[in-house]
Amino acid sequence: MKEFDCRTAGSPCHAAVTATDDADLQRQIAAHLRAVHGIESNETLMSYLVSTAREKDGG
Numbered sequence: 001m002k003e004f005d006c007r008t009a010g011s012p013c014h015a016a017v018t019a020t021d022d023a024d025l026q027r028q029i030a031a032h033l034r035a036v037h038g039i040e041s042n043e044t045l046m047s048y049l050v051s052t053a054r055e056k057d058g059g
Contacts, residue, residue: 001019002056003017004055005054009048027050
């Protein structure tokens with residue numbers, strides 16, 4: 001499991017998403033960027049944001 005937190009990426013936003021794999025994480029981050037921040041992601045941005053995600057214990 002992976003967890004992405006906007007604050008870790010340098011945003012004052014308190015949103016966090018948890019995903020089972022990188023593909024799911026990217027989908028959730030992209031949806032969050034569009035819905036909350038009004039941003040369309042690109043490869044460079046997504047690569048950076050995914051790199052800030054942390055491994056999370058499943059239990």
